[in-house]
Amino acid sequence: MTDRLTPAREAEMQQRVDAATPGPWGSHRDLNAVYTVQARPRTTRNGMENDGDIATLATDRSDAESYANARFIAHAREDVRVLLAELSAVRAERNTAQSLVDELACPTCKGSGLDPDDEGDWDSAVGRHNPNTIGPCPTCMGDRTRQPAVRTCPPDCPCQAVCIGPIAGAQQGGVTA
Numbered sequence: 325m326t327d328r329l330t331p332a333r334e335a336e337m338q339q340r341v342d343a344a345t346p347g348p349w350g351s352h353r354d355l356n357a358v359y360t361v362q363a364r365p366r367t368t369r370n371g372m373e374n375d376g377d378i379a380t381l382a383t384d385r386s387d388a389e390s391y392a393n394a395r396f397i398a399h400a401r402e403d404v405r406v407l408l409a410e411l412s413a414v415r416a417e418r419n420t421a422q423s424l425v426d427e428l429a430c431p432t433c434k435g436s437g438l439d440p441d442d443e444g445d446w447d448s449a450v451g452r453h454n455p456n457t458i459g460p461c462p463t464c465m466g467d468r469t470r471q472p473a474v475r476t477c478p479p480d481c482p483c484q485a486v487c488i489g490p491i492a493g494a495q496q497g498g499v500t501a
Contacts, residue, residue, distance in 0.1 A: 341405050341408070345401075347364070348401075350365035350374070351391075359380070359391065360380045361380075361381075361398050362376065363375040378398075381394055
């Protein structure tokens with residue numbers, strides 16, 4: 325089994341949750357110290373009632389261990405349902421965040437500060453990412469959210485299309501934007 329939860333395994337887990345006896349579940353200890361997990365236990369005028377037994381635990385454990393096991397089983401149905409819902413929400417948030425990162429990334433370095441074609445960093449002398457240099461792109465700083473206050477390139481430079489664009493009040497080629 326892999327350490328990562330695959331979509332197929334997640335779907336299998338959801339099918340097991342959906343097929344299980346409806347909850348909530350609870351546990352009960354009888355006078356013989358036998359723990360039973362029950363469907364929908366509740367107190368009524370007539371005493372304790374439930375919609376049937378889910379499982380009866382073995383009696384070869386200590387009372388404390390049997391109690392812990394019964395509580396674990398009784399809560400497992402709802403816990404798994406909640407965890408699967410949270411996993412789905414977290415995946416959706418991650419995908420949204422990744423889309424924003426991809427959208428904001430410099431088209432040349434994709435937000436890494438590196439050109440995927442040459443593993444080099446931005447070199448203003450050659451006007452592109454250079455495999456012989458090391459350091460972040462001075463225009464987008466690798467994440468396209470920061471720009472230098474002073475640009476040394478002329479206003480018609482192709483980097484204007486690569487990064488965010490002119491900064492109001494910043495100098496470009498000796499001219500204030």
